[in-house]
């Protein structure tokens with residue numbers, strides 16, 4: 187699947203396209219199929235997202251899992267402080283990244 | 285310490301208000317990200333993996349308690365309660381919101397701090413010896429010269445758009461505690477036979493993807509001519525440095541391509557011209573600046589002995605306390621490398637505590653080191669025990685300065701958008717593997733440095749043991765380098781061979797240090813042994 191991500195303009199928070207808007211939780215991300223390029227251009231122009239891009243991801247029971255480790259770390263937060271990220275701390279969170 | 289005059293204050297305040305308007309225009313959509321990015325970078329604001337990141341300059345790594353408390357306040361109010369001290373003696377905040385940035389910068393300006401020239405192709409924060417003004421072995425205090433260079437380089441119109449970033453370091457002792465020769469310009473203040481102070485100027489060092497140790501370009505520049513000479517060095521670079529290829533744009537590449545002799549000659553020619561322009565400040569102006577760095581009001585009756593009856597305290601003294609030029613005083617380094625911690629990170633509470641302790645025990649002064657630790661430069665020997673107890677209570681008394689767990693690590697893939705691999709978890713694993721302090725002390729001085737990508741912010745080329753994170757088909761992989769040094773015996777590490785995964789690299793380090801233990805002779809540091817026996821026995825042990 188393909189999902190769209192970027193940062194919130196005012197806060198810098200990592201956000202994911204959930205079909206209607208930008209969510210802070212990757213679990214909410216939806217497959218944008220081939221519509222990603224147009225979508226992110228429109229959303230960026232409307233200031234609803236900053237520096238957006240489209241990535242490959244695998245569906246999983248925990249929600250989409252980005253193909254690249256960099257986006258998995260963006261989704262989870264730093265792997266060195268469970269209290270820092272957005273994805274709640276859980277025993278499996280580290281292995282989700284690797 | 286230097287105090288801003290009205291000019292300094294005005295330019296910083298004006299810049300804050302200018303940036304406030306720029307942020308408003310970005311938030312309203314008047315500016316696109318492409319238009320705004322260079323503006324925010326000029327104010328130290330990056331966009332990293334999880335948030336905006338703000339890099340605040342700490343000129344030559346020196347700050348007072350009031351400034352330190354402001355950093356704690358920023359960490360607490362605008363970030364997630366901590367900051368990261370960097371190899372460039374600055375601090376980075378990892379969780380900054382764009383909309384807050386003008387307020388943060390305005391607050392910083394009230395204590396003479398800013399984020400100007402912490403990014404971009406300009407002259408960056410001047411770095412220096414963290415023991416400046418206190419070291420027993422210094423020729424003179426390098427800070428007034430670093431301050432002069434700071435003033436000269438701040439908003440220098442000719443050098444605000446260089447081919448690439450530019451880093452200058454000033455030291456004044458033979459022991460190089462600041463990786464001087466790995467800077468674009470490294471300045472070592474010395475005395476000639478007549479006893480006059482001058483500068484040995486090294487140009488063209490750097491890390492990054494093409495690491496180089498700066499060659500000596502001039503062995504003695506009379507001190508009153510330093511600014512004009514440095515100006516000439518930059519002019520030649522600005523004129524001929526490559527702008528066609530970002531990877532070949534640093535001054536080290538220019539000097540490598542045209543040769544040190546040719547560069548030296550061009551600088552001489554340029555200098556002959558620049559010297560006529562009246563750029564060098566009159567002595568009186570230098571004396572005015574130097575006045576800010578007068579020695580503190582030492583207690584000449586301070587006892588020159590340390591009560592070592594507490595054994596844990598004695599271990600900390602042996603490792604983290606260094607000789608001072610003033611009898612009765614010592615230099616104490618606070619390690620920001622507790623075993624299992626994040627190298628260089630400090631919480632707001634720890635930052636506040638260090639500020640309090642600086643006020644109480646170190647004439648209100650602190651230093652940030654390029655090894656990501658904090659120094660209290662003027663501590664009475666008689667106060668060391670009380671200081672140590674206060675630090676110990678806050679997890680700040682790890683006695684590991686320059687030992688294997690005193691690791692330099694860049695933010696890596698946990699924070700940095702350029703990274704290939706994570707640095708911090710690896711630093712934690714290594715520190716845990718070598719957690720026994722007895723074992724660490726037995727291994728002796730061992731500088732381990734980790735970068736999460738080829739940009740080398742974690743100085744891996746200059747580590748006795750260096751680790752470079754690379755991307756191997758989408759997975760994190762780590763290369764091992766041996767034999768680097770950022771000190772006066774500067775050298776670049778050599779790659780041992782194929783890389784490792786995260787556990788593999790920790791095992792490889794263990795085999796490396798065990799090889800050292802097996803073949804070292806009395807008194808040899810790891811680096812000495814490596815230089816004597818070469819890489820072969822280590823490769824043999826690692827790859828067998």
Ligand code: HEM
Pocket residue numbers: 330332337369370371372376448451466489490491492493494534693694695699700701702739740741742743
């Ligand atoms: C997180 C945001 C950061 C970014 C985007 C970044 C970017 C870079 C880049 C692109 C280079 C290579 C320059 C070149 O080779 O021309 C570099 C070098 C360097 N950076 Fe960083 N860096 C970051 C954080 C840090 C941190 C946290 C430190 C200190 C721990 C640091 C200190 C350095 C140093 C010492 C060098 C090598 C010295 C040299 O320029 O030759 N940087 N950085």
Ligand code: SF4
Pocket residue numbers: 694695696697700701702703704735736737738739740741742
């Ligand atoms: S070395 Fe690479 S990963 Fe580490 S901070 Fe620098 S740019 Fe980021």
